[in-house]
Amino acid sequence: MEGFTDRQLQEIQALLLEKKAQLEQQLRDAESATGVVTLDQTAVGRVSRVDAMQQQSMAVSTLRKAEASLRKVIGALRRIDAKDYGYCSNCERPIEFKRLEVQPQASHCLICQDQLDQA
Numbered sequence: 153m154e155g156f157t158d159r160q161l162q163e164i165q166a167l168l169l170e171k172k173a174q175l176e177q178q179l180r181d182a183e184s185a186t187g188v189v190t191l192d193q194t195a196v197g198r199v200s201r202v203d204a205m206q207q208q209s210m211a212v213s214t215l216r217k218a219e220a221s222l223r224k225v226i227g228a229l230r231r232i233d234a235k236d237y238g239y240c241s242n243c244e245r246p247i248e249f250k251r252l253e254v255q256p257q258a259s260h261c262l263i264c265q266d267q268l269d270q271a
């Protein structure tokens with residue numbers, strides 16, 4: 153077991169908190185965008201209503217993605233608190249720090265993630 157230094161964990165935690173704030177902002181923005189169609193229904197014509205509906209469905213998919221990411225970020229923060237952070241939840245080997253610096257919410261090592269992505 154390699155484990156991470158406190159300094160590395162602090163760095164990761166800061167990254168995660170930053171991501172969390174960004175995602176929460178994104179969620180607020182997307183939530184207000186998903187209200188567009190109902191709000192403007194009487195005011196806009198048919199063509200722009202289609203536009204609004206497309207924008208709304210894009211906002212919904214952004215919302216779903218942001219929600220999923222936020223769950224992962226929160227999960228990673230919990231694992232840091234529980235001193236259980238940085239191990240692949242599939243093979244239980246330590247995840248490379250370089251990978252975590254880019255994807256601090258990663259819960260799988262590269263090898264397992266590849267297999268998941270292909271599945």
Ligand SMILES: [Zn+2]
Pocket residue numbers: 240241242243244245260261262263264265
């Ligand atoms: Zn793994």
